[in-house]
Structure formats: C-alpha cells, structure tokens
Amino acid sequence: MTSLSVLGSTGSIGLQTLNVVKNDPRLKVVALAAGSRWEEVLAQAKEFSAAVIALEDPEAARAAEREKTALGLDDLIVLSGPEGIARCAELDEAAVVVHAVPGFAGIIPLMRALESGKRVAFAGKEALVSAGELIEPYLRKNPGQLVPVDSEHSALFQCLLGEDPESVVELVLTASGGALRDYSAEQLRNVTPKEVLEHPTWKMGKKVTVDSATLVNKSLEVMEAHYLFGVPYEKLKVVVHRQSIVHSMVTFVDGSTKAQASVPDMSLAISYGITFPERHPGVVPSLSPYYGTLTFEEPDTDRFPGVLLGHRAGEMGGTAPCALSYADEILVKEFLNGRIGFLDITRTLFRFLDAYRPRPVDGLDVLKREALRAEEKIRELLL
Ligand SMILES: NC(=O)c1ccc[n+]([C@@H]2O[C@H](COP(=O)([O-])OP(=O)(O)OC[C@H]3O[C@@H](n4cnc5c(N)ncnc54)[C@H](OP(=O)(O)O)[C@@H]3O)[C@@H](O)[C@H]2O)c1
Missing domain, CATH: 1.10.1740.10 (RNA polymerase sigma factor, region 2, helix turn helix motif)
Incomplete structure (x- = not known):
C-alpha cells in the first residue's frame, strides 16, 4: 500500500489524483492540502479517511477546525498557513507527495518534500521553473525521486x-x-x-x-x-x-x-x-x-x-x-x-x-x- 499526501487536492490535478486513488486499491491518502476551500477538503478527508489536512488560508483552517466535529472527524489534524502546507509535504506517514500547488507558493512545499526524502509526483511546474537552480542538485543526486506528472x-x-x-x-x-x-x-x-x-x-x-x-x-x-x-x-x-x-x-x-x-x-x-x-x-x-x-x-x-x-x-x-x-x-x-x-x-x-x-x-x-x-x-x- 502506498500512502499519499496530496497538495492542491481541490484542484484539477488534485481531484484527478483522488479519482486515481479511488480506482486503485494499492493507494491510500493520509494528508490533503489546499488553499482556502475548507469544506471540500473536509469532505475529502472524510471520504478518504485522511489523518491530516492543511489550508493555506488561516481563516479557512480555523473554519475547518471548528466544523470537523460535526462531520465526525474529531481526530483529524488541521494545519494552517504556508507552514502547514509545507508540513504536509514531509509527513512521516506519507511515502509519496503529489505536488499540484500552482505558482510561486509551490516552491517551499517542493523543497521540503525533496529535503525530507519523499518521492514526489510533480505537477506544480512554476515551482521548478522559479527555483530550478536550487532544486536541480536534488534531482541530479537522486534521479527518480521526483517523477513528473505533466503529461509531456x-x-x-x-x-x-x-x-x-x-x-x-x-x-x-x-x-x-x-x-x-x-x-x-x-x-x-x-x-x-x-x-x-x-x-x-x-x-x-x-x-x-x-x-x-x-x-x-x-x-x-x-x-x-x-x-x-x-x-x-x-x-x-x-x-x-x-x-x-x-x-x-x-x-x-x-x-x-x-x-x-x-x-x-x-x-x-x-x-x-x-x-x-x-x-x-x-x-x-x-x-x-x-x-x-x-x-x-x-x-x-x-x-x-x-x-x-x-x-x-x-x-x-x-x-x-x-x-x-x-x-x-x-x-x-x-x-x-x-x-x-x-x-x-x-x-x-x-x-x-x-x-x-x-x-x-x-x-x-x-x-x-x-x-x-x-x-x-x-x-x-x-x-
Ligand atoms: N490541470 C492539469 O491538467 C495540469 C496539467 C499539467 C500540469 N498542471 C500543473 O499543476 C498545477 C496545479 O494545476 P491545477 O490545474 O490542478 O490547478 P487548480 O485547479 O487551480 O488547483 C490548484 C490547487 O492548489 C490549491 N492552492 C492554491 N493556492 C495554494 C497555496 N498557496 N497553498 C496551497 N494550496 C494552494 C488550490 O486550493 P483551493 O481550491 O482551496 O484554492 C487547489 O487545490 C499547476 O502548476 C499546473 O500548471 C496542471
């Protein structure tokens, strides 16, 4: 069984990733992260029995923390802010990080996933384009640690x-x-x-x-x-x-x-x-x-x-x-x-x-x- 942390879980790649998980009994989700759409992330946490979620928007994270009990998710850990997203990228419980955070905001989660030795299924291209010179040494040292998800x-x-x-x-x-x-x-x-x-x-x-x-x-x-x-x-x-x-x-x-x-x-x-x-x-x-x-x-x-x-x-x-x-x-x-x-x-x-x-x-x-x-x-x- 391969456990995943899905960063950008409410987006196009995130939703398609969850669909792949649904159809593959050898995959499971342990963590989910998104920007602000906390209701969707809570629903995903319930459906996939995730242990941890993170929302970049602190207000959204507070709302998720408040509402999780009503969904029977008392044990769910809710992380907040950019640091919360980055922590989802390095959780011990996740073997693979799916990185689908668009834009500049994806840089730190990508670096934290690579630094902590995670396998990364990588979509968030702007992070690599922006910080390529900092990330390249990891890619050369551990070929296969990052596997691209962009179809090309x-x-x-x-x-x-x-x-x-x-x-x-x-x-x-x-x-x-x-x-x-x-x-x-x-x-x-x-x-x-x-x-x-x-x-x-x-x-x-x-x-x-x-x-x-x-x-x-x-x-x-x-x-x-x-x-x-x-x-x-x-x-x-x-x-x-x-x-x-x-x-x-x-x-x-x-x-x-x-x-x-x-x-x-x-x-x-x-x-x-x-x-x-x-x-x-x-x-x-x-x-x-x-x-x-x-x-x-x-x-x-x-x-x-x-x-x-x-x-x-x-x-x-x-x-x-x-x-x-x-x-x-x-x-x-x-x-x-x-x-x-x-x-x-x-x-x-x-x-x-x-x-x-x-x-x-x-x-x-x-x-x-x-x-x-x-x-x-x-x-x-x-x-
Ligand atoms: N879609 C594709 O077919 C495709 C193909 C190849 C590569 N890509 C690349 O994959 C990445 C994601 O694309 P997408 O189409 O899935 O984008 P999208 O549909 O716009 O979804 C973006 C996801 O990232 C979350 N997010 C936004 N800002 C965030 C932040 N600061 N911190 C944490 N999470 C944040 C969003 O959460 P909220 O919903 O809460 O805002 C959402 O879950 C992009 O870099 C894109 O170029 C996409």
Missing part, C-alpha cells in the same frame, strides 16, 4: 529511461495548441476569459488553461524540462499536435525517435508519477492501433509568440525564469479579472524581459525579492 514531461521521462544522456539529440514537447489555436490575429485581440477557459482537450485549472492558450505554458514546460532532464535549451523543441495522443518525443544520435502515447487523460501520468517504477493495471483504456491520423505542425510564433519566452528567459538564466513565471502569474490574474486583453499577456511579458537584468540565484530570498520586483515592473508596464 512524464512522456520525456519514460522515453529517456535506460538511455545514455550523451545519445540524446533533442527533446520534443508536444502542444495541443490551446483553446484558440485556430483563431486569427484579429479574433485573438478581442477574446474573452470565458472563451479561453474552454480548452479543447484538457479540463484544467484557470491559470494553466490561460497559459495553454497563450502558449506561455509551453514556455514554462520548456524551462521545466531543462531543469528536470539537465538538457540545454537548444535541444528543446515544441511541436503542435492537435490530437494530444503523443505526449512528447526524444530523438537520439542514431536517428531513432521514441515517443510516448496514450489517450489524453491525465490519470495515466498521475498514476505513473505515484507508482513509478511500477505500472498499475487499468488506469486508462489503451490506445487503439487504428486511432487514425496524427498531425504535427510547427507553432505559429506570429500569432502565439508566448511559445518563445521559455527559451528567451532560460538562456538569460539566473532569476529570469522565476521573474518571467511570476510576471505571468500576475498578468493571467489581470486578464481573468477583465483588466487587460488576451494579447497584453504575452506582449507585456516580452517588454518585461527586454528590460530585465537577471541576478544569480543564491537562495530563496533572492527569488522572493525578484518576484516582488517583477510585480512592481508589471504594474508599471500596465499603467
């Missing part, structure tokens, strides 16, 4: 297993193209948050859905792949693959390309992230060999220049990936709140990087400072 990185991880890193020519990340992939430049100008949130294939949280539409998500994934696999940026490519069947590919020196394919369902990457190196049976229906046509196209960087930002910030190095990721977090919120247009997100990120001077990453404090500086600069650019 899970595919790359699987394609690279057993291969000599020296024989890798390039990693090719596939992209669905996002909800707006067929919109003209003119249509993109006036697109609303509602249209953007209708992703063609994946049902995801709002931030990652907007990032998928701008293709900034692919940029974050390029930087995530750089840190995960230690591959230089010139060896990372992006291809638009509308069917989302091939999740990514690796090309080797002999001319061979390995790809990983499955029906588009995150449950597979989540399950594999948890059970690696085992594969548990029946997670998703297998792919028919008669699936039909698969297409692979070059991204249209005129309509979707956001796909270029990852290489740009990655090659700038130092704090640039962190600053870009945080700047994007702010801009996505502004777009969802109707304060800026869709195209302003990427346009502002380019202007931001043009003026940005990266600093060396020598600890968490510099990342916090750079995030604050990024926020100030973005506010200035939006005036």
Whole structure:
C-alpha cells in the first residue's frame, strides 16, 4: 500500500489524483492540502479517511477546525498557513507527495518534500521553473525521486529511461495548441476569459488553461524540462499536435525517435508519477492501433509568440525564469479579472524581459525579492 499526501487536492490535478486513488486499491491518502476551500477538503478527508489536512488560508483552517466535529472527524489534524502546507509535504506517514500547488507558493512545499526524502509526483511546474537552480542538485543526486506528472514531461521521462544522456539529440514537447489555436490575429485581440477557459482537450485549472492558450505554458514546460532532464535549451523543441495522443518525443544520435502515447487523460501520468517504477493495471483504456491520423505542425510564433519566452528567459538564466513565471502569474490574474486583453499577456511579458537584468540565484530570498520586483515592473508596464 502506498500512502499519499496530496497538495492542491481541490484542484484539477488534485481531484484527478483522488479519482486515481479511488480506482486503485494499492493507494491510500493520509494528508490533503489546499488553499482556502475548507469544506471540500473536509469532505475529502472524510471520504478518504485522511489523518491530516492543511489550508493555506488561516481563516479557512480555523473554519475547518471548528466544523470537523460535526462531520465526525474529531481526530483529524488541521494545519494552517504556508507552514502547514509545507508540513504536509514531509509527513512521516506519507511515502509519496503529489505536488499540484500552482505558482510561486509551490516552491517551499517542493523543497521540503525533496529535503525530507519523499518521492514526489510533480505537477506544480512554476515551482521548478522559479527555483530550478536550487532544486536541480536534488534531482541530479537522486534521479527518480521526483517523477513528473505533466503529461509531456512524464512522456520525456519514460522515453529517456535506460538511455545514455550523451545519445540524446533533442527533446520534443508536444502542444495541443490551446483553446484558440485556430483563431486569427484579429479574433485573438478581442477574446474573452470565458472563451479561453474552454480548452479543447484538457479540463484544467484557470491559470494553466490561460497559459495553454497563450502558449506561455509551453514556455514554462520548456524551462521545466531543462531543469528536470539537465538538457540545454537548444535541444528543446515544441511541436503542435492537435490530437494530444503523443505526449512528447526524444530523438537520439542514431536517428531513432521514441515517443510516448496514450489517450489524453491525465490519470495515466498521475498514476505513473505515484507508482513509478511500477505500472498499475487499468488506469486508462489503451490506445487503439487504428486511432487514425496524427498531425504535427510547427507553432505559429506570429500569432502565439508566448511559445518563445521559455527559451528567451532560460538562456538569460539566473532569476529570469522565476521573474518571467511570476510576471505571468500576475498578468493571467489581470486578464481573468477583465483588466487587460488576451494579447497584453504575452506582449507585456516580452517588454518585461527586454528590460530585465537577471541576478544569480543564491537562495530563496533572492527569488522572493525578484518576484516582488517583477510585480512592481508589471504594474508599471500596465499603467
Ligand atoms: N490541470 C492539469 O491538467 C495540469 C496539467 C499539467 C500540469 N498542471 C500543473 O499543476 C498545477 C496545479 O494545476 P491545477 O490545474 O490542478 O490547478 P487548480 O485547479 O487551480 O488547483 C490548484 C490547487 O492548489 C490549491 N492552492 C492554491 N493556492 C495554494 C497555496 N498557496 N497553498 C496551497 N494550496 C494552494 C488550490 O486550493 P483551493 O481550491 O482551496 O484554492 C487547489 O487545490 C499547476 O502548476 C499546473 O500548471 C496542471
């Protein structure tokens, strides 16, 4: 039996993780953590008999503490604040931490899980993009301690297993193209948050859905792949693959390309992230060999220049990936709140990087400072 601590349990990845657990008798949940939705977390704790929950919002944690008795959860331990989330990442009772906390807030829980030697099934890409230079040493020291859950990185991880890193020519990340992939430049100008949130294939949280539409998500994934696999940026490519069947590919020196394919369902990457190196049976229906046509196209960087930002910030190095990721977090919120247009997100990120001077990453404090500086600069650019 593998025991899990699920960070971000009320979100898209969190809910899909709990669904995987429901269908797999060899998995159980010991801890659940989320931001503020305490009623959902209490209901999950009851359903999965979790021993510990954590809510980042202290007010929500107080409400959960107050109400737990009414649900017969007197023994449930309720933790609070960022420290409560971090403690869920290092509980002795959990063998695997599922990390699905989006944004900058995911950095400390990720570091605490890795420091305490936990296996991590990892989705919260912004944490790795922002703190990659601090996290990389753990990844190189203990390969396999962190197994990616993002479907592209899970595919790359699987394609690279057993291969000599020296024989890798390039990693090719596939992209669905996002909800707006067929919109003209003119249509993109006036697109609303509602249209953007209708992703063609994946049902995801709002931030990652907007990032998928701008293709900034692919940029974050390029930087995530750089840190995960230690591959230089010139060896990372992006291809638009509308069917989302091939999740990514690796090309080797002999001319061979390995790809990983499955029906588009995150449950597979989540399950594999948890059970690696085992594969548990029946997670998703297998792919028919008669699936039909698969297409692979070059991204249209005129309509979707956001796909270029990852290489740009990655090659700038130092704090640039962190600053870009945080700047994007702010801009996505502004777009969802109707304060800026869709195209302003990427346009502002380019202007931001043009003026940005990266600093060396020598600890968490510099990342916090750079995030604050990024926020100030973005506010200035939006005036
Ligand atoms: N969804 C996908 O298919 C997918 C695929 C690949 C990678 N990812 C990555 O996985 C991560 C999660 O994505 P998602 O789509 O699941 O997001 P989501 O649906 O927005 O869910 C976010 C989860 O994190 C919790 N949370 C938010 N802020 C928090 C904080 N400060 N501390 C602790 N918990 C916090 C939320 O709790 P509340 O509900 O209480 O706010 C919720 O449980 C992102 O980094 C995303 O890029 C997602």
